[in-house]
Amino acid sequence: MKRLATTIIIVLLVIGGCSISSSNEDKDSSVDQVKDEENHDDNDNISTSKNEENDEKEEIAEDKEAEDDKEEVSKSMTPLYEVNDVWSIVPIDNANDKVVLLTIDDAPDKYGLEMAHTLKELDAPAIFFVNGHFLETPEKKEELKEIRDMGFMIGNHTVTHAYLPDLSEEEQKEEIVELNDLVEDALDERPKFFRAPNGANTDYTKKIAKEEGMTLMNWSYGYDWEEEYQTKEAITEIMLNTELLSNGSNLLMHDREWTAKALEDIVTGLREQGYELVDPHTIKTE
Secondary structure, eight states, X not given: OHHHHHHHHHHHHHHHHHHHXXXXXXXXXXXXXXXXXXXXXXXXXXXXXXXXXXXXXXXXXXXXXXXXXXXXXXXXXXXXXXXXXXXXXXXXXXXXXXXXXXXXXXXXXXXXXXXXXXXXXXXXXXEEEEOGGGOSSHHHHHHHHXXXXXXXXXXXXXXXXXXXXXXXHHHHHHHHHHHHHHHHHHHSSOOXXXXXXXXXXXXXXXXXXXXXXOEEOOOSBOOTTSGGGOSHHHHHHHHHHOTTOOTTOEEEEESOHHHHHHHHHHHHHHHHTTOEXXXXXXXXXX
C-alpha cells in the first residue's frame, strides 16, 4: 500500500509538472505572439507614415507642376495681336505683321466638322463662328465640342442669323446671349468674339457684346456666298489673289461644300505667299 501511494504521488507530481511546463510554454508563446503583433503594428505604422510622407511629397510636386503649367499657359496667352477699326489683325508689339486670320461662319452646318479636320491636319488655326439653329441636337453639340477640342476658338454668330438692326433691343439681346448660353452648355465656356450676321451691328449689340466680354469682329473680305465663286477653283483663286489680301487680313469663309473642298489649297496658297496664320488665342479680347 505504501508503495502504491508513493507511486500515485510521483505520478501526480509528474502530471503537475507537465501542466506547469505546458502553461509556461503557452504563456511564453502568448508573449511572443503579442511581441510579434506589436512589432508588426510598429512596422505597419512606420510603413503607413512613410507612405503618407511620400504621398505628401507627390502632392507637393503635383501642385508645383500645376502651378508651372498655369504660369506657362499664362505666358503663352499674352496677347500678341488686336483687332483694329477696320477688322484687320495687327501686332501689339513686335509680333510678325505678315499674318492673316481664318474664320468660318455658319457652323456647324454640313461641312464644318470636315473643315475643322482639314485645318487640324494642316496645323492651321481658325475661329468658327456658330449659329444656335445648328446646335439643336445632342449630335450637333458633340460636333461643336469636337471642333473646340481640336483647338479651334468658337465665336458667336447669333442664334438664328437674323439681321439685327430689324429687331427690338430685347430680341437683339436674346440672339446674342442665348447663343452664348448654348455654347456654354455644350463646352463650359463662353465665346470671346462676336460677329453680327452681315456685319450689321447696332449700338445696342455693341453694348451687349461688351457686357458679355466679347470682342467685335467683322472681316476684311469674303466671297463664297456669291454665285460666281461657288466652285472650288473660283473661291480658291479669289481668296488668294484678291487685291484685298494684305498683312492682317481677316478672311471670311462659310460652312459650304465648295469652300470645304478649296480649304487646303487656300491655306497652302497663303503660306506660299509668306503669310502666317495667326492663332486666335493670341488676339486681345475684352
